[in-house]
Amino acid sequence: MNVIESIGTIANNMKKEQTTLEEAIKQRLRVNVSDVDMVDGVDRLIYNHCKNKSDVRELIGGSKPTFNKKINEVIDSGLISEPIYQNRSHLFTHEQVMILLDHFGFEKYADNHDSKVVLVTNHKGGTGKTSTTLALATATATDLNFNAKVLVLDLDPQGSAGQGVLQVAEDSIYVTMTDLLLAEFEPDNEDNLVNALLNNGYSFEDIVSLCPFSTHLSNLSVITAFPNDERFVDMYWQLDEAERTRLLCKFKEIVLPILKNHFDVIYVDLPPQDSPITWSALEGADMILVPVTPRYYDYASTTNFMGNLHERLGNLPSQGRNIEWLKMVAVNYNENSKPEYQTVQKLLRSVRNHLFTQTISHSDAFTAAAELGRTVLDIKKSEEICTAHQFDLAVDSVRLFYKQFKNELVAIAAK
Ligand SMILES: Nc1ncnc2c1ncn2[C@@H]1O[C@H](COP(=O)(O)OP(=O)(O)OP(=O)(O)O)[C@@H](O)[C@H]1O
Ligand SMILES: [Mg+2]
Incomplete structure (x- = not known):
C-alpha cells in the first residue's frame, strides 16, 4: 500500500472510531452538575451561588415579618421548596431566588x-x-x-x-x-x-x-x-x-x-x-x-x-x-x-x-x-x-x- 492509500485507510478507520455528535457533545460538556463536591448534600456549584435570607429580603424588600409571611406562602404553595438550613441560616438557591423575583413581579x-x-x-x-x-x-x-x-x-x-x-x-x-x-x-x-x-x-x-x-x-x-x-x-x-x-x-x-x-x-x-x-x-x-x-x-x-x-x-x-x-x-x-x-x-x-x-x-x-x-x-x-x-x-x-x-x-x- 502506498502512502496515499494508507492515508485514505487511516481516515476511514478513524472515522469509524469517531463518536456521534450526541456522544461527543456529552463528552465535551460536563453533563449534569457533579456529585463529587457536595456541601451538606448540596452540589458545590449550586451552593456557591446561594443567597441567605437577609440578602433575599434586601432584594425583595419588606419588613422582616412581612417578608417571612410572603416567603412561607410561596413555600406552602409549592412554588419553591424549603430553603437549605445551614449554620443557623436559610440559604436560597439561585434558581429559587429567580423564581421569587418572578413571583413578586420584580423588574426584568x-x-x-x-x-x-x-x-x-x-x-x-x-x-x-x-x-x-x-x-x-x-x-x-x-x-x-x-x-x-x-x-x-x-x-x-x-x-x-x-x-x-x-x-x-x-x-x-x-x-x-x-x-x-x-x-x-x-x-x-x-x-x-x-x-x-x-x-x-x-x-x-x-x-x-x-x-x-x-x-x-x-x-x-x-x-x-x-x-x-x-x-x-x-x-x-x-x-x-x-x-x-x-x-x-x-x-x-x-x-x-x-x-x-x-x-x-x-x-x-x-x-x-x-x-x-x-x-x-x-x-x-x-x-x-x-x-x-x-x-x-x-x-x-x-x-x-x-x-x-x-x-x-x-x-x-x-x-x-x-x-x-x-x-x-x-x-x-x-x-x-x-x-x-x-x-x-x-x-x-x-x-x-x-x-x-x-x-x-x-x-x-x-x-x-x-x-x-x-x-x-x-x-x-x-x-x-x-x-x-x-x-x-x-x-x-x-x-x-x-x-x-x-x-x-x-x-x-x-x-
Ligand atoms: N486573566 C487571566 N489570568 C490567567 N490566565 C488566563 C487569564 N485569562 C485567560 N487565561 C488563560 O489563558 C489561556 C487562553 O485563554 P482563553 O481560552 O480565554 O483565550 P481565547 O482567546 O479564547 O483562546 P482561543 O483563541 O484559543 O479561543 C487559557 O489557558 C486561560 O486559562
Ligand atoms: Mg476561545
Missing part, C-alpha cells in the same frame, strides 16, 4: 432594555476571548438586579466555551448553530438532524428554541459548537455569490430574532480566525468586545486585526451598520510587569475611549477554576483552590470590569 431586564448580541472576538489566539465571555456571562446572570436571561453562543469549532467551563444539563437535542444555518444547503447530510426534525413537523423556531443547554444558573444557557462545524466554511466556498450572501445573513435574519425572543444578552465566543463563521456573526452583532493581552506580539496582531475588521465589516451585506458599539479590554494583565504596563499605556494612547479603563488581571484563579469546570465567579475563597490574593485579583477585576461593561450595555440597550 426586558422591561426596559432590548436584547443585544455581544461578539467577543480577536483573530489572535489565546487572548482571553473564552475566559472573558464566560466571566461576563456569569456576572450578568448572577446580577439579580439586572434580572436578565443570558445565552453563551459558542461558535468556535475548536474551542471552547461549552467545553468544561460551564456545567450543562442533559436536556436538549443535539443540534449546533452550524446544523441550523446549513440545513437548507445540505439536505442530504444525515448527520444534520435539522432536516429530519423539520420533516417530522417541528418548525424552525421549535428547533432553535430546543438548542440551548441549561446550566447550573437557571437564567444562563449555552449553545455549543462542535469540531464538525468547520464544514460551514467549506459549504460557504462551494456556494455561488448570491447563496453566500444568503448563508451569511441567515444567522442575523432567521436565527437571531428567535434567540432574541428567548434571551436578553447573547454573548458570542468566536474562534481566532477570519472566516465565514466570524463574518456571519459580525453581520448579526450589535456590540463588539475585543479582549487583548498586553504583550508585545498581541498588540501587533490586534493592530492587524482592527485593520482587517474595518475592511471586513465594510464588505459585509450590512456594511457594518449594525454595529452600535466596539470596545477593547486588556485581559490577563500583570500590573507589576513593566512591559505590560507600557503596552497598556500604548493601548490607551491609540485606542483612547474605546479601551475600558478597568482591566482583567492575570491570576492563577482563572486556570484553577477552569480545571474544575468553572469560572472565577463560581468559586468561593474558602475553597482555597488558589491563594486569597489570587482569588481577589481575579474576582475583583472581573466584577469591576462587569460594572463598566454593564453601564455601556444599558446605554446601548435602553428602550
Whole structure:
C-alpha cells in the first residue's frame, strides 16, 4: 500500500472510531452538575451561588415579618421548596431566588432594555476571548438586579466555551448553530438532524428554541459548537455569490430574532480566525468586545486585526451598520510587569475611549477554576483552590470590569 492509500485507510478507520455528535457533545460538556463536591448534600456549584435570607429580603424588600409571611406562602404553595438550613441560616438557591423575583413581579431586564448580541472576538489566539465571555456571562446572570436571561453562543469549532467551563444539563437535542444555518444547503447530510426534525413537523423556531443547554444558573444557557462545524466554511466556498450572501445573513435574519425572543444578552465566543463563521456573526452583532493581552506580539496582531475588521465589516451585506458599539479590554494583565504596563499605556494612547479603563488581571484563579469546570465567579475563597490574593485579583477585576461593561450595555440597550 502506498502512502496515499494508507492515508485514505487511516481516515476511514478513524472515522469509524469517531463518536456521534450526541456522544461527543456529552463528552465535551460536563453533563449534569457533579456529585463529587457536595456541601451538606448540596452540589458545590449550586451552593456557591446561594443567597441567605437577609440578602433575599434586601432584594425583595419588606419588613422582616412581612417578608417571612410572603416567603412561607410561596413555600406552602409549592412554588419553591424549603430553603437549605445551614449554620443557623436559610440559604436560597439561585434558581429559587429567580423564581421569587418572578413571583413578586420584580423588574426584568426586558422591561426596559432590548436584547443585544455581544461578539467577543480577536483573530489572535489565546487572548482571553473564552475566559472573558464566560466571566461576563456569569456576572450578568448572577446580577439579580439586572434580572436578565443570558445565552453563551459558542461558535468556535475548536474551542471552547461549552467545553468544561460551564456545567450543562442533559436536556436538549443535539443540534449546533452550524446544523441550523446549513440545513437548507445540505439536505442530504444525515448527520444534520435539522432536516429530519423539520420533516417530522417541528418548525424552525421549535428547533432553535430546543438548542440551548441549561446550566447550573437557571437564567444562563449555552449553545455549543462542535469540531464538525468547520464544514460551514467549506459549504460557504462551494456556494455561488448570491447563496453566500444568503448563508451569511441567515444567522442575523432567521436565527437571531428567535434567540432574541428567548434571551436578553447573547454573548458570542468566536474562534481566532477570519472566516465565514466570524463574518456571519459580525453581520448579526450589535456590540463588539475585543479582549487583548498586553504583550508585545498581541498588540501587533490586534493592530492587524482592527485593520482587517474595518475592511471586513465594510464588505459585509450590512456594511457594518449594525454595529452600535466596539470596545477593547486588556485581559490577563500583570500590573507589576513593566512591559505590560507600557503596552497598556500604548493601548490607551491609540485606542483612547474605546479601551475600558478597568482591566482583567492575570491570576492563577482563572486556570484553577477552569480545571474544575468553572469560572472565577463560581468559586468561593474558602475553597482555597488558589491563594486569597489570587482569588481577589481575579474576582475583583472581573466584577469591576462587569460594572463598566454593564453601564455601556444599558446605554446601548435602553428602550
Ligand atoms: N486573566 C487571566 N489570568 C490567567 N490566565 C488566563 C487569564 N485569562 C485567560 N487565561 C488563560 O489563558 C489561556 C487562553 O485563554 P482563553 O481560552 O480565554 O483565550 P481565547 O482567546 O479564547 O483562546 P482561543 O483563541 O484559543 O479561543 C487559557 O489557558 C486561560 O486559562
Ligand atoms: Mg476561545
